[in-house]
Amino acid sequence: MIRFRPIGIVHSPFKTRDDIDPRRNRRPRGFADVRGEIEIDPAYAPGLKDIAGLSHLIIIFVFHKAGPGHLFARPPFERRRRGVFSTRSPRRPNPIGMTVVRLHGRRGNILKVSGIDMLEGTPVLDIKPYTSRDRKRGVQRGWMQRSVLNR
Amino acid sequence: MIRFRPIGIVHSPFKTRDDIDPRRNRRPRGFADVRGEIEIDPAYAPGLKDIAGLSHLIIIFVFHKAGPGHLFARPPFERRRRGVFSTRSPRRPNPIGMTVVRLHGRRGNILKVSGIDMLEGTPVLDIKPYTSRDRKRGVQRGWMQRSVLNR
Numbered sequence: 283m284i285r286f287r288p289i290g291i292v293h294s295p296f297k298t299r300d301d302i303d304p305r306r307n308r309r310p311r312g313f314a315d316v317r318g319e320i321e322i323d324p325a326y327a328p329g330l331k332d333i334a335g336l337s338h339l340i341i342i343f344v345f346h347k348a349g350p351g352h353l354f355a356r357p358p359f360e361r362r363r364r365g366v367f368s369t370r371s372p373r374r375p376n377p378i379g380m381t382v383v384r385l386h387g388r389r390g391n392i393l394k395v396s397g398i399d400m401l402e403g404t405p406v407l408d409i410k411p412y413t414s415r416d417r418k419r420g421v422q423r424g425w426m427q428r429s430v431l432n433r
Numbered sequence: 434m435i436r437f438r439p440i441g442i443v444h445s446p447f448k449t450r451d452d453i454d455p456r457r458n459r460r461p462r463g464f465a466d467v468r469g470e471i472e473i474d475p476a477y478a479p480g481l482k483d484i485a486g487l488s489h490l491i492i493i494f495v496f497h498k499a500g501p502g503h504l505f506a507r508p509p510f511e512r513r514r515r516g517v518f519s520t521r522s523p524r525r526p527n528p529i530g531m532t533v534v535r536l537h538g539r540r541g542n543i544l545k546v547s548g549i550d551m552l553e554g555t556p557v558l559d560i561k562p563y564t565s566r567d568r569k570r571g572v573q574r575g576w577m578q579r580s581v582l583n584r
Contacts, residue, residue, distance in 0.1 A: 284495055284556065285434045286527040312566065326526055329504035331516030335575025339518075342493070342529050344435055353480035365482030367490075367560040375477055376437040376558045378493055380531060382569055405435065407527045409518040413577060415463065417568055418533055424486025426564060 288405035290322035290391075292343065294398050299347055302401060304358045314384075318398035320406060327391035330409075334388050338412035339395065343379045344405040345372035357429065364425060379404075382412050439556035441473035441542075443494065448553050450498055455509045465535075469549035471557060478542035481560075485539050489563035490546070494530045495556040496523035508580065515576060530555075533563050 295316060296302040320341065322330060333339070354363040355371035366374045383397040393409075446467060447453040471492065473481060484490070505514040506522035517525050534546040544560075 283436045283438055284558075285436050286529070287434055289526055326504065326518075329517040329526070330519075331505070332519040332576050333516055335573065335578075336519060337571060337573035337575075338569050340531060342527075342531065353477065354482070365484055366480040367477075368481075368483040368487060368562050370561055370564070374559060375440055375480070376493075378437070378529075378559045380491060380493065380561065382567055384569075407435075408525060408529045410521055410531060411519050411574065411577065412569060412572060413521070413574055414572065416533055417572065418489050418535075418563060420488060421563060421565065421568065422486065422488035423562065423564055424488075425483050426562065427486075 286407050288344070288407060289326045290320055290406040292398065292400045292402065292404040292406060293319040293321060294400055294402045294404065296400070297402050299401065302399065313399040314397055316398045317396050320393040320395060320409070322391045322393070324391050330388060330391070330393070333385070333393070336385055336411045338382050339385050339393070340410040340412050340416070341381050341383055341406060342408040342410070343381070343400055344407060345377035345379050346403070346405055347401055348372035348377045351375045351377060360429060368424060378407070437558050439495070439558060440477045441471055441557040443549065443551045443553065443555040443557060444470040444472060445549050445551055445553045445555065447551070450552065453550065453552060464550040465548055467549045468547050471544040471546060471560070473542045473544070475542050481539060481542070481544070484536070484544070487536055487562045489533050490536050491561040491563050491567070492532050492534055492557060493559040493561070494532070494551055495558060496528035496530050497554070497556055498552055499523035499528045502526045502528060511580060519575060529558070
């Protein structure tokens, strides 16, 4: 077993799982416009030095409301179960999430961001700069190619 | 504290930290051509269903040889210390890594991939499909803009 201590939390307009469930709240333009904040524990705030010039950040977080993990997931609007590692379902063996957000500014230990698709209070494990190496070409999305989500 | 159990390990041509250190082994074309395998614990292998059609996978892993975490890092070929959250240094408060690899095929519980920049034996925590939402435009890389790395 490997243990991690959260470095901060997400502040999000999504307060409950229903708020973020695409079956209840379709978001045709996705989450790009969703604003929020990442509040870093003051003990870790010195590590935010130099972050202001970056446009995009990788946020690694915990799906803290996901419930037990499974090896299969039925994505929204899909009839078939898919192997969980070919989905972004939060109910996975290790409930770790990864979202790339846009950074709008920093005020002390608070990062102002958009692209939030996490719940209020989500524990943050790590923040990394998004670089050219993370931007891949020729992406084939397998079963998702025909899904209404993840376009 | 949050606990995770690895779901598998990375098989890599890089056996030691020196092998992968850009100060000892410059890789002008990066890691895109570096082949390796991801071996999933057979208990989790059913979760690999449907993965074959995906071209790129997000691998979340543990920097298991990184040593203690710090709030600042001096990136290779740089004179100045940077806030660790604006770097991809393995020596971070939670030693979690994220790399996007290309998937070449699956044989049972083994994924054949390229783009490996991890060490042999790296514990894998999660595998996710890379989607259009992970491919960002207009990326500004702050201090890295002038770095010889991360182009």
